[in-house]
Amino acid sequence: GAVVSQHPSRVICKSGTSVKIECRSLDFQATTMFWYRQFPKQSLMLMATSNEGSKATYEQGVEKDKFLINHASLTLSTLTVTSAHPEDSSFYICSARRTDYSPYEQYFGPGTRLTVT
Amino acid sequence: AQKITQTQPGMFVQEKEAVTLDCTYDTSDPSYGLFWYKQPSSGEMIFLIYQGSYDQQNATEGRYSLNFQKARKSANLVISASQLGDSAMYFCAMRHDFGNEKLTFGTGTRLTIIP
Numbered sequence: 654g655a656v657v658s659q660h661p662s663r664v665i666c667k668s669g670t671s672v673k674i675e676c677r678s679l680d681f682q683a684t685t686m687f688w689y690r691q692f693p694k695q696s697l698m699l700m701a702t703s704n705e706g707s708k709a710t711y712e713q714g715v716e717k718d719k720f721l722i723n724h725a726s727l728t729l730s731t732l733t734v735t736s737a738h739p740e741d742s743s744f745y746i747c748s749a750r751r752t753d754y755s756p757y758e759q760y761f762g763p764g765t766r767l768t769v770t
Numbered sequence: 771a772q773k774i775t776q777t778q779p780g781m782f783v784q785e786k787e788a789v790t791l792d793c794t795y796d797t798s799d800p801s802y803g804l805f806w807y808k809q810p811s812s813g814e815m816i817f818l819i820y821q822g823s824y825d826q827q828n829a830t831e832g833r834y835s836l837n838f839q840k841a842r843k844s845a846n847l848v849i850s851a852s853q854l855g856d857s858a859m860y861f862c863a864m865r866h867d868f869g870n871e872k873l874t875f876g877t878g879t880r881l882t883i884i885p
């Protein structure tokens with residue numbers, strides 16, 4: 654159990670367009686989801702924490718108007734990269750936290766590779 | 771501020787040998803959790819092992835064990851009898867048990883198993 658999916662797995666878009674990435678918990682409810690960004694050969698950097706039914710909390714330096722996060726249900730969070738630029742090209746990974754407490758509470762999605770041309 | 775340090779950017783190990791990946795951390799929180807994740811070239815983050823700050827015994831999960839030395843603030847991952855499929859990036863991470871419980875990751879170690 655505890656499967657998290659992401660869609661799409663890869664996306665290529667033109668500069669200036671917007672891209673939406675979905676993160677779903679398939680077999681559990683997640684009150685909290687996290688969005689990470691990973692540049693090549695680097696570590697994961699937390700972008701924001703998404704709580705169901707409330708506004709996301711963004712990490713310092715992350716533009717909330719550029720990276721729109723919506724956590725509309727207990728199984729779905731979306732990240733929209735608005736007016737994408739080539740420097741937004743990266744690997745985006747989400748994780749979901751179970752509502753029932755467990756030490757292994759964050760389960761990661763397979764990631765979405767975004768390329769902006 | 772919380773910080774995770776992985777000092778080995780890359781390691782090469784002969785197949786079937788044991789390998790230790792280093793991880794040190796810094797936190798002022800009394801309660802925290804330590805994780806190791808494996809990231810193969812496909813990109814997915816695979817959970818390997820967890821150690822709570824109050825756990826008395828070192829965590830073990832199959833071929834993985836965590837050498838937790840609280841006083842030294844270290845949480846090294848030991849992989850026994852390494853296999854070719856162990857070749858991947860390995861990340862140490864710390865969960866803050868207060869606030870939103872977010873994870874802070876180290877910079878990772880790229881492990882290559884040599885046949």
